[in-house]
Amino acid sequence: xxxxxxxxxxxxxxxxxxxxxxxxxxxxxxxxxxxxxxxxxxxxxxxxxxxxxxxxxxxxxxxxxxxxxxxxxxxxxxxxxxxxxxxxxxxxxxxxxxxxxxxxxxxxxxxxxxxxxxxxxxxxxxxxxxxxxxxxxxxxxxxxxxxxxxxxxxxxxxxxxxxxxxxxxxxxxxxxxxxxxxxxxxxxxxxxxxxxxxxxxxxxxxxxxxxxxxxxxxxxxxxxxxxxxxxxxxxxxxxxxxxxxxxxxxxxxxxxxxxxxxxxxxxxxxxxxxxxxxxxxxxxxxxxxxxxxxxxxxxxxxxxxxxxxxxxxxxxxxxxxxxxxxxxxxxxxxxxxxxxxxxxxxxxxxxxxxx
Numbered sequence: 001x002x003x004x005x006x007x008x009x010x011x012x013x014x015x016x017x018x019x020x021x022x023x024x025x026x027x028x029x030x031x032x033x034x035x036x037x038x039x040x041x042x043x044x045x046x047x048x049x050x051x052x053x054x055x056x057x058x059x060x061x062x063x064x065x066x067x068x069x070x071x072x073x074x075x076x077x078x079x080x081x082x083x084x085x086x087x088x089x090x091x092x093x094x095x096x097x098x099x100x101x102x103x104x105x106x107x108x109x110x111x112x113x114x115x116x117x118x119x120x121x122x123x124x125x126x127x128x129x130x131x132x133x134x135x136x137x138x139x140x141x142x143x144x145x146x147x148x149x150x151x152x153x154x155x156x157x158x159x160x161x162x163x164x165x166x167x168x169x170x171x172x173x174x175x176x177x178x179x180x181x182x183x184x185x186x187x188x189x190x191x192x193x194x195x196x197x198x199x200x201x202x203x204x205x206x207x208x209x210x211x212x213x214x215x216x217x218x219x220x221x222x223x224x225x226x227x228x229x230x231x232x233x234x235x236x237x238x239x240x241x242x243x244x245x246x247x248x249x250x251x252x253x254x255x256x257x258x259x260x261x262x263x264x265x266x267x268x269x270x271x272x273x274x275x276x277x278x279x280x281x282x283x284x285x286x287x288x289x290x291x292x293x294x295x296x297x298x299x300x301x302x303x304x305x306x307x308x309x310x311x312x313x314x315x316x317x318x319x320x321x322x323x324x325x326x327x328x329x330x331x332x333x334x335x336x337x338x339x340x341x342x343x344x345x346x347x348x349x350x351x352x353x354x355x
Contacts, residue, residue, distance in 0.1 A: 057311065060307050060310050060311050061311060063303075064304055064311065066223065067223075067300040067303055067307070068304065070223070071297055071300055071301070071304075073219065073220075074219075074293050074296065074297055076135050077219045077227075078293055080134040080135055080229065081229070081286055081289060081293075082134075082290075083133075083139050084134075084140070084230075084286050085283060085286055085287070086132075087130070088129075088279055088283045089283075090125070090129050091125075091126060091237070091238075091279055092276055092283075094122060094126065094129075095272050095275055096276060098122050099269060099272050099276070101118055102118070102265050102269045103269070105265055114252055114253065115252025115264070115265065116248065116249055116252030116253035117252070118248050118252065119244075119245045119246065119247065119248025119249030120153070120245075120248075120249045122241075123153045123242065123245035123249055126238070126242060127150045127153050130150050130233050131148045137230070138212075139231065140212060140230070140233045140238070141211075141212045141213065141232070142213030142216050142230055142231070142232035142234065143213040143230070145217060147211050148211065149210055149232075149233035150210055150211070150212075150233055150242075151209070151211070158207070158209075159199070159209045159242075159246065160246065160250065161208075162204065162208045163199060163246060164250070166191075166195045166196060167191070167196075169195070171183060171187075175251070178255055180256055181255045181256060181257050183257070184259070184260065185260045188251075188260045188263050188264070192247065192267050196243075199243075200240075200242060205234065212234050213232060213234075214234040216229070216230045216232055217229050217230045221292065221297075222296035222299060225292075227289045227292055231282060231286065236274070236275070237278030237282055238275075239275075240271045240274045240275030244267075244268040244271035244272045247267065247268045248264065248268050251264045
């Protein structure tokens, strides 16, 4: 007698729940990616998105970074050059004022300020302006921007000491000797044009007055374009004015004859005129560099605009599309959560008859 075998099949909600896990994980991954792209405005995985264009995109970014770096550096150079121009303006104004005073000076008369004071004050102001700093650099230092170009003025400074020694060597007497009055205007003029003038040139200038480099530092203001970013105290403008002021400071308070004093005033005036003209020339040169920097910045700004657009075309996502995707994925994920919750509530006990 045969028997009938009963067949049982397994009924479970677990497989149904499991099939939802993979799409839920995919949706969560895509949602996380879209959230990043919505925040940054760029593709979350540029390498995957750009593929072989990744190298091109990197090249564009490097070019843009270089231009941004140069533009930032130009800001510092421009600030330093502005400080240089301000100092040159002050130097020029002081020279013009001194020239006016000397023009009204008359031997033996009362000019209000002695020749010696005129020289001492002018020299102090000149040295102060030449020692101008900007962004931690001495703008008249040439390449030697870390050291003050000129030592502070005093009657015992090396420059003034060298003048006293040269006078002693030439005339056999000190500047304070009463016999200085016996020196003729011709003899003094010869000294001023010779031994005295030599103290403000070459090794004597570098040894007694200036610590600046005669070579100016340079700065790259644009790809392939460099300019002189500093000026130097070793230029004729500073040398002439220093010589003129030092001449007045050294000899203005001595007992020189009126004729000899007139030789001092005439020579100092000539030096100041030359120095003031050279200051104007330096201002023009600095102004040219400032204009070059402005033009370079404008050019690089235009280039960066183009580069930024090109990079954006490669990197930037479609904001509207990302927003749509976020909304769609959020809806899908919420639906999946709801289905999972409903499946978890299903049990066999709900379908067994109640006795």
